[in-house]
Amino acid sequence: MISQGLLFLTPLFPMMLAILACFKTFKKNAGIFAAIAVLPAFLLSLLNLGQLEITYLSMPAVLLGSVWHTHPTGMTFLLFTSVLWFFSALYGIGYTKSDDKAQRFWILWLLTLSGNLGLLVSADIISFYGFFALMTFAGYGLVIHTGKELALRAGRIYLIMAVIGEMLILTALFLGSAATGHTSILAQDIAAAIPESNQINLLLFCLFFGFGVKAGIPLMHLWLPLAHPVAPTPASAVLSGAMIKAGLFAWISLLPLGYMHSSGWGILLIIFGFVASFGGGLVGMLQLAPKAVLAYSSISQMGLMTVTIGCLFLKPELTPLVIPVLAFFALHHALSKGALFLSVGINSQYRSIPIVLFVLGMLLPALSLVGIAGSGIQAKLLLKEGLYALYLPGIVMSITLSALATTGLMYRFLWLLRQERRESLQASPADHWMQLSWAGLLICGFLAPLLFSGNLETKSVLQQPIEYLGLLWVPVIASVFAFWFISQPLRASVPQGDLIVLIEPWFSVKEASADKKEDKNEQKVQPSLLNWVDKDQQPTPSAALEIFSRSQVAALLGVILLLANLMLWIN
Amino acid sequence: MNMILSPIPWLLVIPLAGATLTMLLPYHWRSAASVVGIFTQLMASVILWYQVTHYGPQFYAMADWQAPLGISLRADGLATLFVLMSSLVASACAFYAHHYLSLHKRANFWPLLWFLWASLNGIWLAADTFNLYVGLELLTFAAVGLVAFASDERSLEASIRYLYAALLGSMAYLLGVALLYGAQGTLAMDSLAETWQWGPTTQVAVTLILGGLLLKTAVFPLHTWLPPAHGGALTPVSALLSALVIKASFYILLRFWIEFQIYQFLPSLSQLLGALGAGAILWGGWMALRQTHLKMVVAYSTVAQIGYMTLMFPLLVAENSEASMLAYQGGILMLLAHAFAKAGMFLAAGNLIFCTGKPDLVSLAGMSRYRPLNIFAFGLAGVSLMGLPPSGGFNAKWMLLQSSFMSGQWWWIVVLLLGSLLSAAYIFRVFAYTYQETDALDTYKRPRLSLELIALSLSGISILLGFASLWPLEMISLPGPVMEALP
Amino acid sequence: MSWTDWLPLAVLMTSFMAATIIFMLPEQRHVLRSTINLGAACIKLILIVFLIQAVLKQQYPEIRLEVLPGLELILRADSLAILFAGLSSVLWLFTTLYAIGYLENSPNRSRFFGYFSLCVASTMGISLAGNLFTFLIFYELLTLSTYPLVVHRGNAASIKAGRTYLIYTLSGGVVLLLGVAALYALGGDIAFGDIERTAALVGTWPELMTIIFILLIAGLGVKAAIFPFHGWLPTAMVAPAPVSALLHAVAVVKAGAFGIVRVIYDIYGIELSWQQGFLFPIAVLASFTILYGSWRALQQIDIKKRLAYSTVSQVSYILLGISLFGPLGTIGGLVHLLHQGLMKVTLFFCAGNFAETLGIHKIHELDGVGKRMPLTSAAFTVGALGMIGLPPVAGFISKWYLGMGALEANMEWVIFVLIGSSLLNAAYFLPVLKRIWFNPQQGQWPLEVINNNRDAIPLLLIPALVTASLSIAAGLFASSILSPLGWAELITLREYLR
């Protein structure tokens, strides 16, 4: 009963608060609303975490017969989602103190939240799709909140990609429901029926790429490095920490994991995953903005999860084992990445924080992400352990090596923050909301293996020192490289969103002809994928080589290793 | 049956007496006398209708003088329907004229109207071809007089043209009748039908009669006299002419065509008549579209509408009795609907011209805003003329369509449909003018409500016919000479 | 003859009587006129409720009048009729309410509301028609009664639009008349649902019956704004907003689409149409129209024009659904008849509100209007999202069933049409929403009405909000029995898959 009530409130409570927040009376309280909005979800996830018994709430009159449930995987997702949204909201209260558009921000925040929570408890694809769309489109408002040119551009690309994604998803849902013989709209039935579909490849394609937009798989990621950085920091945190996981969650719910074996799809996913993982690292290291580095790091991390999903196509029988691990990995990433994003905002307040705590706070999530501290250890170890069972050592090796990319990214991130601190002449005043929420998220991230693992067996580091050493060596090697090039200024950078700059002029069909006149006045800048710091100086081939030999060497190494691994594994 | 019991003689006597009386009485009494006359006429028509529907066709010989020298009258379903129609339309127009015309004009209007009415009834009820001639001539005189009544140059010119055309038509008809008599030795319709024999003389006679009647009906291309006459006359006169007068010659044509079974012997002629009808529909519609004066639009619309009625001739084919029946019923219904719709439309147009004080279309701007009732009346009539449902015009068109389908003459379908598009074009063109908004305030004259209501009720009848078509159709299907002669 | 048999006539007469009385009323009697209008709308709603009850009990009230030998006017309430009649009467109430607010202090109200009621009377006639002849009569009557509304403003543009409207609809009417007359010539008076007789006719004259089918669909397609015949719809948007609502949502285009439903299901029969291969070309045509309309909508800078092209596209969804052989497609098509009405009427109400309150006509003038008119903007957003097909707005439900129907009929390519259209819908609606909510206001509003910085006046606002809520409710509670979807399913079960 309680569970059902909470289930009902999980998406609706934020929505009701969103409506309340529209009124002028509650203008001041909107931030508080955003914080308390996650309560039902949080309670629900705590109540049901690790429980095998699933509570259903079915509403036959709603939509096409909505069913909401407390799925174990969903509960893990719900947990970190609610935690992350909670702290981000608190952070946001401080962040938006002097923002005159705060009310709109919070309304959209609540709506996005409602969508994000709702999709995690939906058992039927219709409400799932609805909440997914709600999250996507309300999220647009968060992305362009500042209203600046950059944000608008990012928003436009976000929207285009999102709509394309939505359409692919809709196609997949059509085909999926048809695969059940038009009898069911429950995600689990569809996942089970997909192998029988006569459009199976199209279906899988649409599912993979449709949700891949959210999950930032290569080619579908174009919006992500643009949108995550330009959003207000709390929104970036939830975008990169929680909402990005919606794609993963959808894959877990809808892909026929455990129902079919397909080496083709398996390999495809694995390739995409590794390209994301290493490519994201490579490009991320050539970024100029700290949040963009984090965004690429998200792409990179999501790549690992994609690889894991791909592996399940190869060994379907491992699904029950691996899925909880994957969920835990997602939890770890969400909390760590959220903390990292929040620390971008804290960065300028370093004066008001004891230096030890500040350094610790900055380092901890980064180390966690690399996999050598906090929840990262358990996550990585569990993942590897799960994948060892696949008897695909190449993949495990590659995952280990991906820490290379992560380490590089984290160095780059911390370096950029340091630059920022140096360049800014005066520090911002302390804001307790922001600092407290940052700290809270850090602690949660650190304690996650203890608090939030549910019935997943997590062993402490002390119980498995050797494995821990296995995690250490790659970051150590990477550190050596990193120390070598960290003092060198970057000679080249990749624009945020990489490929998008090539595509953008090509398909930017602007709305209607009214805008055409404005366009003509703009100077057309030839877009290029690599921007040289010194524009006048044409890079000689040797200079280009030099750049690669110095700063990007780690990433290059990673790519080579990846290729080597692939060869090994294919043989 | 003696004179007192039968309404047939009254239908002739009352209008003739009315004509004489109203000529003699002082001005102020003429209207009162006419009102009495109108009511007795209406009553007589209704009684006739009752008798015909209950006791079958009625025959009557004036003063018991039997044919061939006497005037014999007969009332079958068709004739009764026309009597009723003319009674209704003529009374409406009479009341309209009473309110519309000045005292002086009104006083001189009455005798002409009564003559007109008498000759119409004479034609509807005539049982021999010569009486038809007399009726036609009388009708011409009355009509020409009415046209000239506006007493300006245009109407005078129109009336002279009308007179000459009508006289030529009458003479051709008379010559034809003379030849017929020479060939067949009788003038009575029924005995002519019985003894009918085709020969060179009969053919010449029929040709002459048809030509004369076509001229008088203003069938394309013999229509040129019509628009100036109908468009130039005073409003109630225009209504009478378009609604009733041209129907008279058409009625004779129809009687000849069916009762003497001309359609059986001259199928190519019927196709020719159809072609003329098609020409009328297209040309009349096209010309109506190009007029700048409201009443001329309506007058040309009459030219086009005559074309629709003419279309029934090719559809009366001997081989397909069902198609013929449909064509006959559809044609009559078309005629009936046109009578009411056109009368209503002319009266509404007259009201509009009265309001703006100008006869042209451009000055109609704002009418729809300030005089909506008239526009509504005009519109209702327009609906029937366009053949849009629900209206008598639509039902008629529907039956003609069905008949064309059944007899396999698809080309008339094309004509019918094109024609309705054309008529829609010219009628909505008028509407477009009335809907134009001007800055002008309501400085227009306001016709008396009774004038507006008369126009509206006539138009309304043409719409109601859409729902009550069965009633006139049953009427004309009562046993009678026409029904016997149909295949 | 039980008393329920008089209900269809009563439904028709309520608005017809209202029209007559309103025509007679002097221009200044505003209150009385509004009372009559709303009273008639409410009475009609109540009558419709009675009709729904009767139909649920499987009684089909019917009244007949013979107009020509062997030719009857039939008014009959079956479930399909109720679907359309219910939609029209609900929307009529709100559109009337809206129109009263919209036309406050403007001239010619007597005429406007008279024809307005007449228009609804003919729509009722169309929905309750029991045979093609009756349908035809009211179909033409609808053309006639909408013309004065289209040219209501009386300026050059609206008169031109009126002419275009007439050229299209009257030509369509003539083609339809030809088809109907030919069908009657072949088979006599065929009541809706008497598909066995048509089947026999098709057996005897297969070519002729195909030609007749084409004629009927082409004639009806003009009002339904199928591709080559859609030109009048965008032109007619110069009419006042309530009229646009009427054209786009309540009556006119719906009449066309409804007619096509009748022809395919109740004259030819779905199975026969399928066997004869009639459905596929319609599906192709509808698909093309869907994409074409959306594409053209993308190029418009005028709000109402964009909405108009959106209608072109959306109405073809209905046709698409019908042309998919199978119950799911049918449900999708039928339910979209209602859903599109609700959503499009909302959008037009809102467009009218923007125009009336701030003088906004062009899309680029919408910048920042969300702050100034939040409720109208919210309603607009609901409508737009519904058009794109996002749950829980009703548009999604239709799209879902259409997609399912396409797969059921083994026409996978239709999915891509749906997806492509949704993409285009998103492309032309989302930027508008962005302008409304996120762009800052650019300078002065074009023509602001002084109303203390409020949203539109209540009479304009409430209908928009109600229809917006209804379109959400229709989607959110789609599976309840009284929802449009429930009714569409009922029809499908009861009538077509007997």
Added chain:
Amino acid sequence: MDTNLIFTLCGVGLCGLGFFGFIYHRHLLRRLIAFNLIGNGTFLVMVGFAQRGQGVTDHVIQALVLTGIVVAVAATALGLVLIRRWFQLKGSTQLPEDDAS
């Protein structure tokens, strides 16, 4: 060739002559006279062609011709009135040739 035929032929000739005059002339009076010619021709045809009984005059036809003559006279009178009025108004004896159609 009996008298009846002569009458008939004369009548036809007169009709033709009248018709020609009616079409050819523009002067209104001439046209009216031409109309009278047609009328007279017609009456001749009636009297001549339609004689049925051998030698016995057919009184029916005589009655008809009588009526016809009366009607023709009335028509002529009406025409004269109109022409006179026209002459008073316009000072012309012709109709304007620009056809109104």
